[in-house]
Amino acid sequence: MSSPPVPPLPDQGKDCLLYGYRLRSVVPLPSLPVMPEGGVPDLSLRRGRVPEQLAGAVWASPFVEIGGDGSVLVRIPGIVAFLIRDGGCLTLDENSNAETSTIETFLFSAVAGAILHQRGVLPLHASCVMVGDVAVAMAGVSGRGKSTLAGALSMCGHDVVTDDVCPVDFRDGKAMVIPGPPRVRLWPDAAGLLGLSHAGLETGRPNHPKRVLAARGADVGPKRLGAVIRLDIDRRLDTPVLYRLTGPTAITPIEELVYRARLGRRLGRRVGLFRDLVRLATIVPIYQLVRPEEGVDPSRLADLVVSALCDNGKEKAGG
């Protein structure tokens, strides 16, 4: 993966693994694998002053700002704030008294998205599990059922590679997924569909309805991406359908495939994201899985996902 300058290091803290990067953190992050001592960190997380707003901001959304120097401010008023600089220097607001679970939730999502865009890595908006010896990414905007499907596949014995943010690295002509924390965040109705007790699951953030399903994770090494399955909903359908996407439709709309695509574009990744997605579509088969809005057993969708990988394998064997 690309290597911007090594950020200044905090004086203390253990190194852990975040989306393939060695993160040296003064904040406890119990959900992340701990790394052996002695390596040079790619990322650092310290507590410090985080501004209310970025001076000379070039772009702002309700919770995210981009500064003129490419730094990113993620601020959830009254809860938590992070400043992300140079693709690896992270500052957690010294005045934030957010619980560890809240810090982790934002670090693994919005903050990670900013890091990846700053470093020029393609983050698919996808949850990803292992099917056989390859990873399959289930992509789509929020509410399409990515995590529910990953949860269903996890309960069928498939290792979870990452949830919601899916970094893809291109190596030796292959697309490789960099694993994230092995957990899946579920809305209450999704937990119910999977037969899980909502009350029995941990919370990702206090007073937030989403719950965390701790899943069996894949090992931490990069995984070859075997397929991307784009999720969609069509109220007119009675039963889910899966089909291969070809041509430009495989990667459009770009905003539905890339995690926080607008942020990435504003960080100078407009052309890079386009090139990466074209590259992805030439290496990896991309499918569309469309389901009715309600009344579909997640295990039925999970079977369709697995069948896509099997069919792809047959095509390769036959061709």
Added chain:
Amino acid sequence: MTWHSEQITAAIDGEVIVMGMIRGQYVGLDDIGSVLWKLLEQPQTIRQLCDELGLRYQGNSDTILADVTAFLEDLRSIDLIEVVDAGSTR
């Protein structure tokens, strides 16, 4: 008409996708659109494009003219092609 200087072109499964580099607007083209796009790499008049399509595809010349004009208007409206001097056309 010809390609806008600030665009990037790629192909997926033989079909063309074009993105403007300033605003990030993009469009995916079908078979015929991809043929027209490749011709537009060099400056073309509307008549030249229609003649090329008439040689490759069966169709009423008025229909071809209407379709080509609409195609060019669409691409120009999102700054993926631009008008050049008459002297630049072949």
